[in-house]
Amino acid sequence: MVPPLFLDVQPDHFVLDMCAAPGSKTFQLLEMIHMNDKHGPPSTGLVVANDVDVQRCHLLIHQTKRMCSPNVIVTNHEAQHFPGLKKGKDATLQPDSVPENALNSNGDFENVEVNEERGLLFDRILCDVPCSGDGTIRKAPDIWKKWNLGHANGLHRLQIQIAMRGVALLRVGGRLVYSTCSLNPVENEAVVGEVMRRCGGCLELLDVSSELPELKRRPGLKTWKVRDKGVWISSFKNVNKHRAGSILSSMFPNRNVEDQSVSVDEEQLSVQEEIFSESLELNEDNEPQNLEIAENEDDEISSFPLDRCLRILPHDQDTGGFFIAVFKKVSPFKADQFSRQHAKRQIGPKEDLREVPVNIRRDTEECEDLVGSHLDGNESNINQEHSGTPIKKECDVESITDQYTVCNNSKQTDSAPKMQSKSNQARHQQQGNWKGVDPVFFLNDQSLIDSIVSFYGIKDTFTLRGHLITRSEDTSRLKRIYYVSESAAKVLQLNFRTGEQMKITSVGLKIFERQGGKENICQCAFRIASEGLPLLLPHMTRQLIRASKEDFKLLLSVKAAPFTAFKDAGFVTSLHALVPGCCVVILDDGQNDIQSDYSSVTAIGCWRGRSNLSLLIPKEEAAQLLSRLFGAGREDELLPLMVEDASPTLGSIAKNEVEGGEALEGLSENGCQEPNFDKSAPTA
Numbered sequence: 001m002v003p004p005l006f007l008d009v010q011p012d013h014f015v016l017d018m019c020a021a022p023g024s025k026t027f028q029l030l031e032m033i034h035m036n037d038k039h040g041p042p043s044t045g046l047v048v049a050n051d052v053d054v055q056r057c058h059l060l061i062h063q064t065k066r067m068c069s070p071n072v073i074v075t076n077h078e079a080q081h082f083p084g085l086k087k088g089k090d091a092t093l094q095p096d097s098v099p100e101n102a103l104n105s106n107g108d109f110e111n112v113e114v115n116e117e118r119g120l121l122f123d124r125i126l127c128d129v130p131c132s133g134d135g136t137i138r139k140a141p142d143i144w145k146k147w148n149l150g151h152a153n154g155l156h157r158l159q160i161q162i163a164m165r166g167v168a169l170l171r172v173g174g175r176l177v178y179s180t181c182s183l184n185p186v187e188n189e190a191v192v193g194e195v196m197r198r199c200g201g202c203l204e205l206l207d208v209s210s211e212l213p214e215l216k217r218r219p220g221l222k223t224w225k226v227r228d229k230g231v232w233i234s235s236f237k238n239v240n241k242h243r244a245g246s247i248l249s250s251m252f253p254n255r256n257v258e259d260q261s262v263s264v265d266e267e268q269l270s271v272q273e274e275i276f277s278e279s280l281e282l283n284e285d286n287e288p289q290n291l292e293i294a295e296n297e298d299d300e301i302s303s304f305p306l307d308r309c310l311r312i313l314p315h316d317q318d319t320g321g322f323f324i325a326v327f328k329k330v331s332p333f334k335a336d337q338f339s340r341q342h343a344k345r346q347i348g349p350k351e352d353l354r355e356v357p358v359n360i361r362r363d364t365e366e367c368e369d370l371v372g373s374h375l376d377g378n379e380s381n382i383n384q385e386h387s388g389t390p391i392k393k394e395c396d397v398e399s400i401t402d403q404y405t406v407c408n409n410s411k412q413t414d415s416a417p418k419m420q421s422k423s424n425q426a427r428h429q430q431q432g433n434w435k436g437v438d439p440v441f442f443l444n445d446q447s448l449i450d451s452i453v454s455f456y457g458i459k460d461t462f463t464l465r466g467h468l469i470t471r472s473e474d475t476s477r478l479k480r481i482y483y484v485s486e487s488a489a490k491v492l493q494l495n496f497r498t499g500e501q502m503k504i505t506s507v508g509l510k511i512f513e514r515q516g517g518k519e520n521i522c523q524c525a526f527r528i529a530s531e532g533l534p535l536l537l538p539h540m541t542r543q544l545i546r547a548s549k550e551d552f553k554l555l556l557s558v559k560a561a562p563f564t565a566f567k568d569a570g571f572v573t574s575l576h577a578l579v580p581g582c583c584v585v586i587l588d589d590g591q592n593d594i595q596s597d598y599s600s601v602t603a604i605g606c607w608r609g610r611s612n613l614s615l616l617i618p619k620e621e622a623a624q625l626l627s628r629l630f631g632a633g634r635e636d637e638l639l640p641l642m643v644e645d646a647s648p649t650l651g652s653i654a655k656n657e658v659e660g661g662e663a664l665e666g667l668s669e670n671g672c673q674e675p676n677f678d679k680s681a682p683t684a
């Protein structure tokens with residue numbers, strides 16, 4: 001997908017994807033963060049993927065899990081109120097949760113660039129905002145049936161809010177991409193123009209004409225009209241005062257009509273007419289009607305270089321239609337850049353009330369937190385279907401403080417009921433059974449960590465302390481342990497220190513799982529989770545074993561086999577040498593230098609019993625691997641062959657072993673199947 005390609009993401013970047021679900025662009029961003037992992041040190045970057053909709057966050061989690069990345073945090077916030085993680089009075093410290101040597105005298109990680117004073121700023125931000133979706137009509141024709149003008153007009157305000165919050169959270173020098181899959185200028189150029197107007201000189205609209213030269217694009221519009229109630233309106237001054245709450249001055253090319261010095265660009269207008277020629281025949285209810293053009297035709301033209309925006313038209317290269325604008329933040333945002341006077345002169349009556357209190361709060365100090373709130377406090381007729389956004393009432397003007405999170409923070413909401421209605425809170429967090437927020441605790445149990453490190457022989461170069469998190473504080477009942485990158489750990493720490501403003505729905509790569517009921521026969525209570533195996537493998541020095549193709553195939557086919565079933569005598573000897581418990585079997589196909597390049601290694605988590613070896617991966621996964629590696633067909637077609645090949649006594653030996661009390665009980669925690677020798681292997 002195109003918008004992330006204009007972000008120029010590097011592996012050490014902190015990236016925020018503000019409206020991320022279902023997550024196709026998040027996946028791309030993660031790929032970019034990890035692009036050097038195979039041949040260099042692991043990424044120090046981070047992707048924070050956010051969406052307001054809890055159900056859609058599920059999709060997002062599913063999508064990001066495919067990447068098996070410890071460098072991602074999924075959050076559930078209104079993007080326009082995404083928390084800045086600055087120091088708050090409810091901050092709860094977890095001083096013991098990170099190794100002391102990892103902290104500097106301020107209690108931060110060394111070299112940390114996130115801290116309570118500055119909050120969390122991002123190098124790259126993607127604002128793929130909710131939109132009317134009219135650019136996707138070819139692939140989703142239903143949108144056309146439901147489309148009406150109100151969609152775009154209703155979303156305009158929210159789109160500005162989200163983009164402004166993005167600017168506030170962007171580091172100076174950072175890039176922000178604003179994108180929609182709509183071709184309506186009200187959702188596109190109008191938003192870009194308004195954001196630039198509000199940000200003064202702190203934001204540059206980049207000319208990206210030399211980037212992705214193969215992409216056919218059209219320039220952004222500099223002039224357009226706004227349609228409302230069957231009328232095309234060319235200037236805010238022509239808006240009926242009863243409509244001024246819905247048709248905002250920011251929807252027009254130039255708020256400041258007195259400053260108009262440029263004449264109408266006929267070419268631009270004709271492009272717009274072409275795009276909207278169909279809609280000229282329809283009213284808001286999609287019914288044909290006679291067009292009425294507003295009397296006063298003072299067509300406005302934007303003074304911003306909006307032609308630097310990109311319009312991707314479906315027929316240019318057989319794609320959907322979409323819009324992209326690429327910004328660079330060149331200096332910190334100052335409140336006085338969007339002065340009270342300027343605001344009063346240029347905005348409509350309703351906006352006036354909202355913006356003044358914000359702008360007089362801080363005159364000259366850096367005011368990053370304020371930008372996103374300019375338009376808060378007004379009713380919104382957002383179309384929920386297209387945007388995926390619940391229709392909502394924003395915070396009151398009184399609540400616009402520099403603590404955005406007051407409106408969103410679940411902890412604070414109870415004590416500040418006026419700031420966000422309970423029903424609004426519930427809508428965001430309690431869709432379905434899932435509350436939308438997962439507790440996060442750093443794992444501090446050093447003896448537990450030591451037992452894991454020693455059992456798997458984990459090298460010093462792979463630090464676990466400070467990187468392991470859990471969902472429960474009680475380590476005796478702990479079921480799963482997750483690994484987070486240093487970048488994610490920093491942000492989690494900052495989140496604790498600033499009062500857990502960030503509502504986290506998913507973080508960490510599952511790396512260890514408790515061995516259900518096997519503790520008495522195993523020195524280590526935790527086995528390796530398959531998601532975490534690729535990360536851990538290069539750092540393991542024990543419980544590793546290599547199998548020939550033939551033996552690997554056998555293992556995948558039968559899922560559990562006695563040691564005697566394997567052909568390679570060296571493999572059998574190594575099996576005996578392993579400590580009972582979880583181990584990793586690596587496919588030794590003679591082609592890869594396993595020691596130096598783990599990236600293309602095939603390895604699976606297994607259980608080394610007293611005298612048999614069984615898989616610790618789900619049956620389906622084993623079947624897929626079998627088919628991918630060996631082109632093998634269905635399991636039941638394959639099994640007799642394998643058994644014949646392996647040993648005539650395979651089934652009976654395995655069965656006896658189980659009956660003899662070997663612990664091979666269900667591996668339900670990660671969905672693995674309990675080996676069932678009666679079903680899977682014929683007895684001799």
Ligand SMILES: C[S@@+](CC[C@H](N)C(=O)[O-])C[C@H]1O[C@@H](n2cnc3c(N)ncnc32)[C@H](O)[C@@H]1O
Nearest residue numbers: 019021022023024025052078079128130388389
């Ligand atoms: C255009 S889709 C994003 C598509 C996504 N970037 C991708 O590539 O898969 C817009 C998303 O914005 C979310 N959304 C709507 N309003 C939001 C808000 N106020 N804050 C954050 N997300 C919002 C919707 O739930 C929806 O998932």
